Amino acid sequence: MTSKEALYHYVLKMGDSSLIMGHRLSEWTAHGPVLEHDIALTNIALDYIGQARMLLTYAGELEGKGRSEDDLAYWRDAAQYRNSLLCELPNGDFGQTVVKMFLFDAFQVELHEALSQSPDEQLKAIAIKSLKESKYHLRYSRDWVLRLGDGTEESKIRIANGLEAVWMYFGDLFAPSEGESVLVSDGIVPETASLRKRVEETLRKTFEEATMAVPDFDAVMQEGSQRGIHTEYLSYILSEMQSVTRMHPGATW
């Protein structure tokens, strides 16, 4: 596999993850617990989708078959999607949503930080732009983990249940995309083990500060996203997201 093909798979994983994360989070729009957080969650969802647009456009260029961001988003089925499993999970309650965001954002900050040094100019530029957003996202979701984890009787139970529901999908964030080892040895993308260590450190510190039980980092985790094996939730989200495009192909307004 050439370096360019490997980079296509890598960028596709990032783009799909941001797209599905954003689309899932947008389900909160107009359903937020209070106006302030309705707007905050919608803002963050839009940030994720903005990142997805840059990444999928770049993936299309790398692939070299003339596919646009829209072609990639709307004309692939679940088995062709490469988003991390965590992103497609249902929102659950607010506690589950913010703890899922927290795991993703902690990962994103480290990833974008590392890719800000990448010799691949385009990936580097996207990472630098995204890092500012990711840092804010992490600040938001981490803050809620602390508040709920160290909050009332009920909030403690909810955030703990939320974490338990999503924890087995944490490991899949680090599942290598097809040909990723080529990119690692070329120094284009960071090495997984060191990335994971830094993310786990953020998690450990935060859960301790939130007086929550630190989950087992060595637990057996679900995986499969990089082979197109997803949870049952992805095809539902895709069928909703893609329905209009597929009913009216090529429609404009």
Added chain:
Amino acid sequence: MSHVKEGAHGILWEVFIQSKPGIPHKHAGNVHAHDAEQALTNARDVYTRRMEGVSIWVIPANLVTASAGEDSDAFFDPAEDKVYRHPTFYTVPEGVKYL
């Protein structure tokens, strides 16, 4: 602020946004939040999404002392006939610069 009843969504905070460095912060509206830190992030999300500002102040709404409506005659009407308090009241001699 023990005299303020904290609701499920926190207390009310007044939000002031500075649109450019060097100019005064202007009142933008208010948000609910449980503490100052959260009030800042809420204000950021609600009021600065379209590049409205470079700096935010948040102040617990109960700490703002406002003039009462019934005082408005006594407060503001006496200024009505004091046009000489406006700089435009005076004719500026020709040749005066930087005014």
